[in-house]
Amino acid sequence: MVKFVEVKPEDVKKVESKARGRFTAPILQEFLESGLYMVKIDRKNDPVLSKRPLMSLYTGLGQTVRKHQMPIRVQQVGGEIYLSRIDRTPDGQEIPDWKEKLGVKPKRSSDIEPDEEGAVDIDDIGQ
Amino acid sequence: MTSGSKKVLIAVSELYNPRELLNTIRVFRKRGLAFDVVSGQTYIQSEDGPQQIRLKLTYATLDTRNLASRYDAIVCISGALKPTMHMWKNKILADIIRQMNEAGKVCAGICCAAPAVAPVAKGKRMTSYDMLRARDWCEINGAIWTGKVMEVDGNIITASNEQKTEDWAEEIVKAVQQVK
Numbered sequence: 001m002v003k004f005v006e007v008k009p010e011d012v013k014k015v016e017s018k019a020r021g022r023f024t025a026p027i028l029q030e031f032l033e034s035g036l037y038m039v040k041i042d043r044k045n046d047p048v049l050s051k052r053p054l055m056s057l058y059t060g061l062g063q064t065v066r067k068h069q070m071p072i073r074v075q076q077v078g079g080e081i082y083l084s085r086i087d088r089t090p091d092g093q094e095i096p097d098w099k100e101k102l103g104v105k106p107k108r109s110s111d112i113e114p115d116e117e118g119a120v121d122i123d124d125i126g127q
Numbered sequence: 128m129t130s131g132s133k134k135v136l137i138a139v140s141e142l143y144n145p146r147e148l149l150n151t152i153r154v155f156r157k158r159g160l161a162f163d164v165v166s167g168q169t170y171i172q173s174e175d176g177p178q179q180i181r182l183k184l185t186y187a188t189l190d191t192r193n194l195a196s197r198y199d200a201i202v203c204i205s206g207a208l209k210p211t212m213h214m215w216k217n218k219i220l221a222d223i224i225r226q227m228n229e230a231g232k233v234c235a236g237i238c239c240a241a242p243a244v245a246p247v248a249k250g251k252r253m254t255s256y257d258m259l260r261a262r263d264w265c266e267i268n269g270a271i272w273t274g275k276v277m278e279v280d281g282n283i284i285t286a287s288n289e290q291k292t293e294d295w296a297e298e299i300v301k302a303v304q305q306v307k
Contacts, residue, residue, distance in 0.1 A: 100177055109141035109210045112179070114170040119179040122164050126152035 023048060024057070024064040028072055031083050037092075038084040057081060071098050133303050134161040135233075136198040138220055140206030140240060141167045142174040146289045147204045147237055154296035160303060163198075165189050167210070167217075174207040186219040194223055195230030199306045200299060202233075205240035205256070214243045215264055221246060228282065233302045235284040237295055244283060245270045252280040254287045 031039060041057075043049040049057060058081055061074045071087030087098040106112055135155065139148055143166075155162050165184040172179045201224050205211040214220055220243060228234050228247035236244045241255035242264040249269035255261040257274055265272040277286045279298055286295035 105175060105207075106142060106172060107207060107209055109167055109213075112141060112168070112170055112172045115177070115179045116181075118177070119170055119181040121181050122183060125180060126149055126156050 022064070024060045025068070028061065028064055028068075028070055028083070031072065032070065032085075036085075037088070037090050038082060041081045041083065043081070054079060054081070069099065132161075133199045133306070134163070134197065135200045135202055135299070135303060136194070136223065136227075137162050137164045137202045137204060138214065138223070138240075138243070139164055139166050139171060139204040140174075140211040140214060141171050142207035142210050143171050143180070143204060144206045144238065144289055145173045145175070145178065147206075147292050150292040151202065151204060151237075151296045154293055154300065158297075158300045160300055162202075167213070186217065189219070189223075191219060191222060191226070194226050195232055198227065198232065199303045200233035200235060201227045201244075202299060203236035203240035203243045205236075205238040208239060211239040212260070214240055215245075217243075231282060232306055233282050233284060233299060235295070235299050235302075237286045237292065238288055241265075241285040241287070242268075244285065248280070248283045251283050252278045253283055253285045254278040255285060256287055 027041070041049065043052075043054075043057070054076065058074065058076045061081065061083075064070070065072050065074055071085055073084045073086050075082045075084070086095070088094050137148075137151065152162070163184055164182050165186060166182055168185055169182050170179050171182060203214060203220075203224075205214075224234055224244055224247055234244040234247055236242070236255070238256045239258065239261060241253065242261045245253065245265040245268040248265070250271070252271045252273050253265060254273050254275050254277065255265060262272045262274075275287065277291050277295055277298070278284075279302075282302065284295065284298050284302060286292070
């Protein structure tokens with residue numbers, strides 16, 4: 001049996017609400033849309049990010065990048081988090097095979113994009 | 128040593144393990160064993176690289192009637208975990224394995240693909256990649272999961288990991304030669 005202790009509403013300490021749900025995806029999406037090559041995240045002046053521990057933010061960003069296979073490198077240097085593009089050079093030239101360089105592996109059969117020219121016929125395997 | 132007119136059906140994960148698939152094919156070619164490869168889709172990709180292989184058969188295009196009269200073994204080859212686990216519950220593959228087993232043909236599997244043959248291994252010893260889900264699936268289907276590197280129990284030939292591919296493939300060749 002649960003015991004209930006009566007309290008007054010004003011006695012309950014008000015806790016500032018934290019950001020709920022995914023907050024890393026919009027940051028990365030905004031970075032991709034900005035067109036910039038490399039940026040530093042200004043955590044101090046952001047009401048949500050300033051309350052997040054550095055490592056929580058860093059690992060959260062990294063997980064979102066890997067999950068959504070985003071062309072972004074997340075770095076943590078000297079207590080700051082930097083984002084940079086890996087699908088283009090600093091001069092703006094596109095790197096078409098960035099996924100291969102990153103080593104992004106498909107996980108589901110639906111991730112396979114048929115490569116009609118590069119594919120080898122099964123009859124030519126192991127000859 | 129060749130295997131005459133014997134033919135094997137290889138069922139492979141869409142994201143295949145290149146060491147398992149290529150080494151098995153090499154052994155089969157070396158021993159003169161003919162084979163067809165089937166998967167869920169025409170283009171299959173290496174689980175750790177961009178290399179793709181174009182297949183002639185998919186589960187949808189394979190004529191599954193009287194398979195046992197055309198093939199002497201069904202060989203399941205693994206790859207990335209998710210598509211390989213789909214092989215365990217693939218109804219077409221399960222029907223192929225059932226037909227082959229009823230005809231006394233060889234049913235083989237390696238690594239994470241080995242549990243695909245579990246439904247026909249009731250009361251028989253088998254092994255697979257040491258993973259709780261694989262072990263459970265084998266035991267639910269009544270197989271005796273031993274966890275050894277390789278198990279040969281009648282027509283069920285299973286191996287637990289890719290390092291044993293060549294030996295496993297040689298064992299399949301031997302067993303296929305004895306199939307009437």
